[in-house]
Amino acid sequence: MTPVGLPHILLLSTALFFIGMFGFFTRRNLITMLMSLELMLNSVNINFVAFNKYLYPQNLSGVFFVIFIITIAAAEAAVAIAIIINLFRSSDSIDVTDAEEMKF
């Protein structure tokens, strides 16, 4: 049994990224879309950590980056949810297809 190496992890993160992206493209619920986005960000986190661990173990910049990403993702989610709430107030819906008023 081969040890888990960088390619495996990258494969995982790629899969995760595209699952997130697929979710973002197809879900209609704004909250679910937000969750899909988190998935994408997390896959990036995995990337950073993996690169740090396997390729550049001498410093921790990748890991630090991940911490910041997590923080900012939280902030982003907070603002996004506030916006969703406001949208829900005005249209009684959190379906993304109900927010297509402006186009062309």
Next chain:
Amino acid sequence: MGLELLFTLKHELLISLSIFLLLFIFVGSNHTKGATIIHIVNALLLISVFFFLFEPKQSFVFNQMFESNGLIQFQKSILSLGLLLISALSFQWLKHHKNVIEFYLLLLSSLLGMFFMISAANMLFFYLGLELATIPLAAAANFDLEKRKSGEAAMKLIYSSAFSSALLLLGISFVYGLTGSLNFTEISEKIPVNALSQFAFILVFSGFAFKMSVVPFHLWTADVYEGAPVPVTAFLSVVSKAAISFVFVQVLFKVFIHLELSYTISLAVVSICTMLLGNLFAMRQENIKRFLAFSSIAQVGYILIALMGSHEVAQSAIIYFLLVYVFSNLAAFGVIGIISNSLGKENISDYKGFYQQNKFLSWALAIALFSLAGVPPTAGFFGKFFLILAAASKGYYLLIVIAALNMIISFYYYLRIVRNIFMETSENPMPQVLVQPITKVALIVCLIGMIVLGLYGPVYEYIAAFAKPF
């Protein structure tokens, strides 16, 4: 050391100070009048505008993560000026708004984020700055809480920007994987030229492209511009775009210098798309904010072709163009904001016969549009000419021809509005609109800026003096 740190971080410190001031003194105190707050913030911003004159020298702080030099300080001043003008131009709207403090808190935070972003010498710092600049804007876009369009705009902005952040981060992670470093200088030294690095570059590029509204990453722009309140739209369109363009120049010329061929090809493709689509969409718009959104997309196309030219000319041309763009676009948004706020009219057809009652506003809007179109004697002419001159410096004449053709299309739609203002007559034209004195001053500053920046050569020379080989 301490004093030097103070000078290096003077813009950031001042803005932070303003934010704290607002947070701790005014939040919750109901008896402070909106106008007072506005004047205080304006005064602080005015100081920030002139900061670039003091001690503009090269220095690094925060363990080489934060860079400052004369050019960067000048750029920061430009951004401060942008916000100052927006604040002055939307005085009427802000004065009666109950959430004026929150408005400033959001925009000042965003501005602070931009300052960090510009000064970043490290991917982490850049990312932080970028997010700090973006997230408050999503909240600000939703500032008209009761308007549904405003909510939709904010939603589109935050989702699109989160999506683009994810891709940008993926790109950064690849860059990190390839080089093991987040520092700009180190990345540029270590980055290999292979398929993966090019892919990583495209991802990072897309992140910038998103913020700059480059086709095909631009689709959020028009919707957000239309839905957001005019001052926010103005901020998005001018300050935010200028900030990211400043960084883009640095990143392309500094970090990805070894990928010059890749970025040139990418730029060639997207710049053509950007000019063409921006123009084609702008032609057809009825909502004037949406119209300006597309027109600003088309303007970005010209910046992109300049980026393909030789570095010194390109850098100074772009900064100069953005400076001019601040004045021109803000004058346009200023007039539109005044009308939107006092009459609630945002359609191009509403401007028929505008000149009958509002002479000053008409001329301000017309000159702003001329400047955007690049007609002399306005500075827009010089800005655009220099961009194209820069693009030609490496011999991309075909692109110049395409740009020139696009300028004709853009001319059509700018003149369309001028035609409505001056030539059409309307049964019931817009009544005379009261313009606040401070707003008038701001408009006059914009007009002077639009005229003088071009005719008075030393402004460009000042910028050009910063341009140096990367």
Next chain:
Amino acid sequence: MNLLLLIIIPFLTAVVILTAKDFKQSRSIALVGASIQLVLAFFLLNQYQAAKALVQTEAFVFEQSFEWFPSLGIQFLIGVDGISIAMILLTALVVVAGILVSFTMEELHKEFFFLLILLSLGAYGFFISLDIFTLFFFLEVAVIPKFLLIGIWGSGAKQKSAMKLALMLMGGSALIMVGLIGLYYFSNETGNRSFNMLVLAQYPISYAAQLVFFPFLFAGFGVFTALFPFHTWVPDGHSSAPTAASMFLAGISMKLGGYGCLRVATYLMPDAAVHYAPIIITLASIAIIYGAFATLMQTDLKYINAYSSISHCGFVILGIGMLNKTAIVGAVMQMVSHGLMTALFFAAIGMMYQRTHTRLVSQLGGLLKVMPFISSVFVIAGLCSLGLPGFSGFVSEMTVFVGAWQNPNFWYRLATILACASIVVTAVYILRAAGSSVMGPITQKNFLHLTDAQWNEKLAAIVLLSGIVIIGIAPFLLTDLLSSSTDVLVEKIINTF
């Protein structure tokens, strides 16, 4: 003489107009400003001749240079030679006349005169520029006033015409811009980059580069001077414009293009000019003969003059395309002559329209009886247009013909013959227009109560007319002025051959 005055005075005039209180004030300010400028133009002529007499040199005189964007090698460089002085005089005359015929403006008078003066400022700046960036700057300065003048104060389908004009002229500018940038980067590749015309002339760009960029510049300026097939803005633009704007457009603005074709395109890229000469000449001949025939079918007086302008400006292009001294002198003379003549024509048409409220040939008739002065002016303008000796049209056209005939190539000769033939067609349409509008029986009863020209209109006509007649009777005055300056141009071309 300080050439900056030529820009400063219109600028000050424009600024002062903005402070005017009523229509009378604004028109007087404009008139005074324009008159000062006219005096200045004659003073310049005088000074120029004195300077020439003092130093026998062919270079530009009264040069002044200011750094503008030194890091890009852009200067504000001005100076004049005989050709530019001729154009400046033309501009000054047309501006004065244009203001004189605009004495009955009801609304937005300040804006009107402001834009008129701004337009003239663009033209003056253009003619004195020796730096092609400066030149391009002034060229474009003049575009927006045209757009607004037509769109706001025009008649008929004014908005459409204004749009069309502005877009086509901007298209021309866009082409010019590409050409300028090409010149900038390909000239003097090792030394400092510059837009300075004298430097560019000294270090001409390579033949291959000339072949690429010459068409851009020539076609770009060609749009301004109604080069076939870029002429379609002319009929609509001219006919929709208010009288003064028509005069400016046809009298000055179209000349910017001709001057640019000569001074920028041909002077800086002589090799390409030689290479493309057959195409230029073909287009010019088409414009001349086709413009003339298209005029035959027009029924509106302004359209007649507009189409005839296409035909007449074809002579300018033809003269330039022939690339010899006589033809080029002829081209410049034709510019001056056409400028004066067409302005006079538009002035007369404007005066008639103001009184009769129609410009259709079929509705006019017998005006010579009720307004002899205006009608005579109309007929004289027509006679000048068809090249009657004694008027400027004759000398300029003949100079072009004699120059054009110098080339014994069959196709060149054929082009010349076609151009000559156009003067017959010109006679046909001019006489048709004059025959049925000012001559013939009076068609409408109310024409009988119309009044003849006011003093200001008379003065306007006399100003233009004196220019036409002086050139027509003493063409040597003009050729002496142009001759040495043209030599400089032609020398470069001859070196090419």
Next chain:
Amino acid sequence: MQNTNLVLLTLASPLLAFLLLGIFGSSSNWLKKGAGIIGTLLMAVSFFFASQLSLAYFLNQTPNHTQQILFSYTWLQFGSGLSIDMGALLDATSAMMLLVVTFISLMVHVFSLGYMHNDERFASYYAYLGLFTFSMLGLVISANIFQIYMFWELVGVSSFLLIGYYFNKQSAVAAAKKAFIVTRFADLGFLIGILTLGYYGESFDFLTLIGRLSDVQSPQFAAIGVASFAGISALTWGLLLVFMGGAGKSAMFPLHIWLPDAMEGPTPVSALIHAATMVVAGVFLVARLFPIFAIAAPHTLDIIAYIGIFSALFAALIACTQTDIKRVLAYSTMSQIGFMMFALGVSGYGAENGAGFSASLFHLFTHAFFKSLLFLGAGAIIHYVHSNEMEDMGGLRKHMPITHISFLIACLAISGIPPFAGFFSKEAILHAAYQSNPAIYYMALFTSFLTAFYMFRLYFSIFWSTQKAAQDNAHGEGTWSMKIPLILLAIASVLFGFIPFSEYVSTDGKPIATHLDVLFSIAPVTLGVLGILLAKQLYQKASVKPQKIALALGSAYGFVKNKFYIDEVYQYITKKMLFAWVARPAAWIDKNIIDGFYLLLAQLTQFSSVYIKGIQSGKVQAYAMYFFAGILSLASLLFYVLK
């Protein structure tokens, strides 16, 4: 006084009249009233100086009449060594022309005092007359071929103004336009001819040009002979094109169609311009360049001769059928100019060979007097009966005795009856023709028979025949100002034939002795008398005979009466062909194709703008997809381009 000053004064006085009356005539009441007097006085001054100059030239010189350049001033310098020089060339031809033009013009000025005095635009009329006289004088003294072209055009425009003098009359305007445009078309040829000759001769100056191109040794002659187009040498082209200009002004077939219509102008104008002076400019032009024609390209002279005789015959035939008296006179003018033209055509160069040349100019000289007399007489008649049609006249000899006598003299003169002036000049022409080309001679003989016939047809119809009712005119025959010119011209028509013309005017300036060959004269004189008798038979009394003959001739008569349908052919060419097939399509193409192209561009842009609007669908997920698609396509582009 110096000759230069004399010439300048001769030209200056009519110009002064033009400027004075043209600019101030409409505003000053005083000038309006006195216009006729001022114009006439200035004309008299001009005549005085011109006659001094001419007489001095003819009488005080040695028998060899040299060509003198009185002055020359470079007026317009072209770059290539060519220039237009304004100058005065005095030789026998121009001296003679100066005299003729000023004298006839003076007569017309005087006549018009009475004829036009009720006209409201009296001042303009005299202004135009002044302009015309100035231009015509400038034309005849021109020392440069471009100078002559300029005055040529000026003459054309003053003719236009005078024909269209009654500008409220549609037909007058149409006639003026026609005259101008037809001659303008001819001038196109003239201009190209000038350019050709000037280019190869390397000068526009008459003397230089003639000297070079008629010298077989000169390099210029070699150059122009070598250059050719369509197998014809440039010299021939140049000369023929110059002749085309002359043919237009002189109403030679087929460019004659404007002349009959030009009779719409006031009758004294017709007398001046369309009889005596302007229409002979073509003859003058050929005479001016005669050495080149005769020495360098004699074959061109044949063409001129045939065109001349054909026009003469053609016009004479038409003249027999016309009923408008001015039109009859117009066709007779055309016919007589045809005589002059073919006389030049049959002439050679030098000494006796040049007899035709002298004869031609002699006829020009005499014709000027009797033809203007005819026209002025016609003017007096029209003044009296208020009509141009022969049917409205008849039996006028008692009412207008002076007119009658002078008209008769003129008719006799034109018919070539001795001892009137026309006899001598026509005799000389026929003699020259006989010696060089008998075919032309016989045709000319027949034409002179026709001339006598149609002139006396006119004469008898007007003055004899039956008296029409409406002729008891109160104002009588006319004022003295109208009668004096008639008398003077009649005297001239009688006496001037006796001038030994060829001793003064000849091809090379050397006098040719005049001689009268009585035997030779029998044929033409007999034919002339026969023509008169035939006319007397048919027209002295009102009868149906003419109609009968006309009926007998059937469609041939109609064909001639309708002027061989030449006008209709022109109408067809211009209206149907040029307008319908060139001008209309040009305007159409301009509006629809060229302008349409730009419109199409604009619409395509608009269309594509609408077409792509679906990209902006409003769906945030679709935006993200486009985003990602953008990344993928950029990436694949890079992979593809950079391997």
